[in-house]
Amino acid sequence: MTxxxxxxxxxxxxxxxPLVELFGIRTVSIGEGLATLRMHYDPSLLRPGGxxxxxxxxxxxxxxxxxxxxxxxxxxxxxxxxxxxxxxxRKPPPQDVVADARILKLGKRLAVAEVLLRTDASDDLxxxxxxxxxxxxxxx
Amino acid sequence: MTxxxxxxxxxxxxxxxPLVELFGIRTVSIGEGLATLRMHYDPSLLRPGGxxxxxxxxxxxxxxxxxxxxxxxxxxxxxxxxxxxxxxxRKPPPQDVVADARILKLGKRLAVAEVLLRTDASDDLxxxxxxxxxxxxxxx
Amino acid sequence: MTxxxxxxxxxxxxxxxPLVELFGIRTVSIGEGLATLRMHYDPSLLRPGGxxxxxxxxxxxxxxxxxxxxxxxxxxxxxxxxxxxxxxxRKPPPQDVVADARILKLGKRLAVAEVLLRTDASDDLxxxxxxxxxxxxxxx
Amino acid sequence: MTxxxxxxxxxxxxxxxPLVELFGIRTVSIGEGLATLRMHYDPSLLRPGGxxxxxxxxxxxxxxxxxxxxxxxxxxxxxxxxxxxxxxxRKPPPQDVVADARILKLGKRLAVAEVLLRTDASDDLxxxxxxxxxxxxxxx
Numbered sequence: 001m002t003x004x005x006x007x008x009x010x011x012x013x014x015x016x017x018p019l020v021e022l023f024g025i026r027t028v029s030i031g032e033g034l035a036t037l038r039m040h041y042d043p044s045l046l047r048p049g050g051x052x053x054x055x056x057x058x059x060x061x062x063x064x065x066x067x068x069x070x071x072x073x074x075x076x077x078x079x080x081x082x083x084x085x086x087x088x089x090r091k092p093p094p095q096d097v098v099a100d101a102r103i104l105k106l107g108k109r110l111a112v113a114e115v116l117l118r119t120d121a122s123d124d125l126x127x128x129x130x131x132x133x134x135x136x137x138x139x140x
Numbered sequence: 141m142t143x144x145x146x147x148x149x150x151x152x153x154x155x156x157x158p159l160v161e162l163f164g165i166r167t168v169s170i171g172e173g174l175a176t177l178r179m180h181y182d183p184s185l186l187r188p189g190g191x192x193x194x195x196x197x198x199x200x201x202x203x204x205x206x207x208x209x210x211x212x213x214x215x216x217x218x219x220x221x222x223x224x225x226x227x228x229x230r231k232p233p234p235q236d237v238v239a240d241a242r243i244l245k246l247g248k249r250l251a252v253a254e255v256l257l258r259t260d261a262s263d264d265l266x267x268x269x270x271x272x273x274x275x276x277x278x279x280x
Numbered sequence: 281m282t283x284x285x286x287x288x289x290x291x292x293x294x295x296x297x298p299l300v301e302l303f304g305i306r307t308v309s310i311g312e313g314l315a316t317l318r319m320h321y322d323p324s325l326l327r328p329g330g331x332x333x334x335x336x337x338x339x340x341x342x343x344x345x346x347x348x349x350x351x352x353x354x355x356x357x358x359x360x361x362x363x364x365x366x367x368x369x370r371k372p373p374p375q376d377v378v379a380d381a382r383i384l385k386l387g388k389r390l391a392v393a394e395v396l397l398r399t400d401a402s403d404d405l406x407x408x409x410x411x412x413x414x415x416x417x418x419x420x
Numbered sequence: 421m422t423x424x425x426x427x428x429x430x431x432x433x434x435x436x437x438p439l440v441e442l443f444g445i446r447t448v449s450i451g452e453g454l455a456t457l458r459m460h461y462d463p464s465l466l467r468p469g470g471x472x473x474x475x476x477x478x479x480x481x482x483x484x485x486x487x488x489x490x491x492x493x494x495x496x497x498x499x500x501x502x503x504x505x506x507x508x509x510r511k512p513p514p515q516d517v518v519a520d521a522r523i524l525k526l527g528k529r530l531a532v533a534e535v536l537l538r539t540d541a542s543d544d545l546x547x548x549x550x551x552x553x554x555x556x557x558x559x560x
Binding site for chain 4: 326368
């Protein structure tokens with residue numbers, strides 16, 4: 001069972017994570033250990049060369065991991081990223097970017113997730129991300 | 141000798157990397173293998189819990205690496221991040237965040253840099269970042 | 281077409297990478313952008329707590345990436361790891377560990393691969409690894 | 421005050437981490453949030469090209485982080501690496517490799533450390549490593 005709905009997750013981040021709005025990030029689905037988010041293309045996301053900037057991709061990946069983790073543990077707002085590692089694989093053209101996140105491990109104290117970033121134009125990945133969230137003990 | 145000035149770097153990113161403006165990032169100095177940038181505090185940078193959001197820290201670190209790399213190779217706009225790894229160490233209070241970047245290795249094809257993030261309030265690091273930039277061959 | 285056979289890869293590392301023998305690592309298969317290796321259990325691989333030591337897992341992952349990269353580019357011995365990031369997910373019991381590597385990107389200068397580590401006892405991952413290999417220009 | 425001596429740390433790993441012996445790793449010093457270890461050169465550490473192999477460098481770095489963490493929390497054997505990220509900067513010649521580790525953060529549940537690897541021949545780093553150790557709750 002998913003412990004946070006798309007609507008509840010979007011409400012949480014709308015109120016408390018304004019960057020998500022700045023980046024045009026929308027939650028598509030949150031499932032059991034899975035989440036899909038989409039970053040709507042806007043010229044403000046570009047970097048030199050006309051491709052989508054790395055910080056926008058990292059923001060999308062981080063929010064996607066937050067979605068997949070809260071989908072498993074519920075609205076524990078103070079779950080925080082402790083570590084994120086991204087490999088940029090291909091330059092993303094000026095288009096929407098889709099993030100598919102999945103949980104690799106859910107422990108009592110740490111959750112590890114993987115995020116694949118791609119565009120609609122190709123199955124080729126634009127980036128691969130892994131990250132760790134720390135789950136606060138107070139949630140019990 | 142530094143191969144890009146603070147003014148030239150700021151002009152480049154003002155035109156071509158609008159995220160930098162969104163995040164309130166300013167270049168303080170670019171030296172020989174060193175760069176310091178500052179992200180001015182704004183409530184739009186916050187995350188649940190009232191601390192500065194991870195994606196804002198990652199954006200600051202990535203731009204700081206770009207500054208230190210261009211300081212060494214000149215205005216090679218198409219130098220791109222291939223990899224970035226961040227450890228979030230302490231929750232940054234709602235304040236400016238300062239990034240001190242330094243080069244770890246400058247090769248012909250890859251540059252590796254380290255970025256330390258801190259606030260003015262404490263010497264304790266809020267995050268430690270390493271990253272790799274790929275330097276395009278066309279620059280010769 | 282795979283550009284190095286299992287036998288040729290094993291011969292190369294037997295001669296030039298003695299650590300592989302120390303760790304009991306064997307190449308199971310090398311395919312098109314895929315490779316599977318196995319580290320045979322031996323008590324010398326243990327760490328405090330009686331689980332397989334992290335350095336042994338990292339060695340296995342690194343050699344698996346080498347196999348998948350050489351499978352694509354041929355016996356380019358001087359391809360070298362530039363970056364490796366590992367998340368340890370579960371403590372591996374004292375058993376063989378299997379590494380499934382796959383290529384995420386093969387460029388002219390860089391190859392990025394992912395490795396999943398598991399034991400025969402469970403489908404749960406014991407570790408997730410990503411890494412980058414630098415491909416020397418001289419290979420042309 | 422350092423909570424584990426060099427002798428006690430060496431005894432612990434001699435008994436329970438045989439890889440350290442295989443790699444010729446010796447503990448030079450353990451201080452307050454600092455540790456220095458040395459890996460004695462042996463031809464079994466080499467990789468194709470005649471430089472020290474990546475897995476040997478990763479093993480040295482991981483043990484150096486273990487030393488710096490146990491130096492702060494005492495002989496908590498079950499502290500385990502959750503994450504390690506390494507950037508290989510220069511090919512290490514066939515010589516001893518020295519690891520200087522320092523703590524970046526010591527929390528109740530996680531410790532983050534940085535390790536710089538170099539040879540005696542040069543101040544240039546051969547690799548830069550960051551890693552996270554999970555500290556078991558049972559230690560109280």
